[in-house]
Amino acid sequence: MDKIKIHFLGASGTVTGSKFYIETPESNIMVDCGMFQGLKELRQLNWKPLPINTSKINVVLLTHGHLDHTGYLPRLVKEGFGGKIIGTAPTLAITKIILMDSAKIHEEEAEQANAEGYSKHHPALPFYTVKEAENTIDFFQSEPKDKWITISENIRFKFKYNGHIIGATFIELEIFGKLFVFSGDIGRTEDLLLSSPECPKWADYLFIESTYGNKLHPQENVDDLxxxxxxxxxxxxxxxxxxSFAVERLQSLMYTLWSLFKKNKIPNIPIFIDSPMGNNVLSVFERFPDWHKLPIKEYHAMCHHFNIISSYADTWKTIDDPRPKIVIAGSGMVTGGRVLTYLKQLIDxxxxxVLLVGYQAEGTRGRQLLEGAHELKLFGKYHPIKATIKHIESLSAHADQNELLHWINAIKNIPETVFLIHGEPLALDAFRSKIKDVHGWHIHIPKLNEVREFLI
Structure with a gap:
């Protein structure tokens, strides 16, 4: 009897760094390949080689394009990976934008750290370069949703629509007749721009995200706030x-603000969009109209309403602009990007x-702001926080506990094991108890680098 092994290389006991490596007698598959974010001890894991032979991976399947699901890809290639990287067409378009932007930021931060001497590493090196990101894109191969794609004689997969961000899917991976379902990140049942996620009907082994496994999103009136x-x-x-996160959140915010202006609920206050990556993501909405609900005519009218910033020089002009204004800038958890420049100048x-509009992972500056920090470290120096900090949690692109339960309620069989991934410890434990109470299923919370064997 043959067996397969699953290595939990990320998003296990934590939210970020999603990586699941599956060894089989026919093919070796990685589901997602993300970077760790947040706590320093997690970020440091990015620099350690994976505890597997990356040259033996035949294919990487991507659930969606977010950095914590795709950001390790250039390192994987650098470590010897030479197979295919497969996702839906919009997922690969988003991944390309995110990798190129991320590489540029890595290079700029290393250059700045070396120039100003605030890194402990001499010299500070980028996690990966623009050239390495470009090399990674050569391995991309797009596949449609709702179609079985054969990997080998006894292994095939299918992408299924999952909301969350444009192009996002969950993955049904059939291995020797057993169905392994990887949820990726599950979207909201009610979303401004995206349709409700589809739900799996069967799963022998279920790997489900638990980001909000212990929470319900508040019933906020976002417009009024x-x-x-x-x-x-x-x-x-x-x-x-x-x-703001450049993918989905930025576009949702733009649409909300545009709608409020059209209804004369807000005045014509200057609104600046300072996210080069977000600007590129807007073009993905234009290229893939079947993946979202925003009519193209409305899309163009919306875009013309905002001041889209492209150059860093214009960032400084915006900071110096004395008018009352709104600035939407990356990154969403305040871990990098141009928002740091605005905060450096204006947070005191x-x-x-400062309005936080999404999930703030443990160890990020966004979480520090949320928890009432009195100062924030930016570019190696501490800045006192005199700004008002607000949070709108209901704009999250992640399903809450009820929506997660709704997603799994459609499963007709009893899974052999449900693996809870992509959550912080409190969320994982609360969601484990909830599924146990509702369904009585066998639940397991894997630890980082745990390996599980399955007989087939």
Missing amino acids: LIELINKTIREKGNLIIP EVSTT
Whole structure:
């Protein structure tokens, strides 16, 4: 009797770094290949070679394009991977944008650290370069959703629509007749721009994200909250800074603000979009209209309403602009990107409001702001926080506990094992108890680098 092994190389006991390596007698497969973010001890794991022979991986399957699911790909190639990297067409378009932007940031941060001498490493090196990101893109191969794709004689997979961000899917991976279902990140049942996620009907082994496994999203009136903050910004002649993920959150925010303006609920306050990656993602919405709900005519009208910043020089012009304004800039967890420049200059002003609009992983600057930090370290120096910090949790692109349960309720069989992944310890344990109470299924919470064997 043959066996397969699954290596939990990321998103195990933590939210980020999603990587699952499956060894089989016919082919070796990796599902997602993300970077760790957040806590320093997690980020340091990115620099360690994987505890597997990467040259033996035949194929990488991507659930979606976010950095914590794709950001390790250039390192994988550098370590010897030479197979195919497969995702839906919009997922690969997003992944290309994210990898190129990430590589540029890695290079710029290393250069700045060396110039200003605030790195402990001499010299500071980029995690990967633009050239290495470009080399990775050569391995991309797109496949449609809802179609079985053969990997080998007894192994095939199918992408299924999952909401969350454009192009995102869950993966049904059939290995010698057993169905392994990898949820990726599950979207919301009610989303401004995307349809509701589809649900799996069968799973012998289920690998499900648990980001909000212990929470329900609050029933907030997002429009009213934004109107209130915008009016406050105008009254105080201040700045409303919104750190935003470039994929999906940025586009949702743009659409919400555009809709409020069209309905005369907010004045024509200057709104600056300072996210080169986000600007590129907008073009993906234009290229793949079947993957979202935003009509193209509305898309163009919306884009013309905003001040789209492309150059870093314009970032500084925006900071110096004395008018009350809204700035939406990456990154969403305040881990990098141009939002750091705005915060460095403006976070010590009482007229500044920082609005957090998504999940803030443990160890990120966004989580520090959320938890009431009195200072923030930016570019090697501490800056006092005098700005007002606000949070709109209901704009999250992740399903909450009820939506996660709804997603698995469609499964008709009893899975042999449900693996809870992509969550912090409290969320994982709460979701384990909830599934146990509702379904009575066998649940396992894998540890990082754990290996499980399955007989087939």
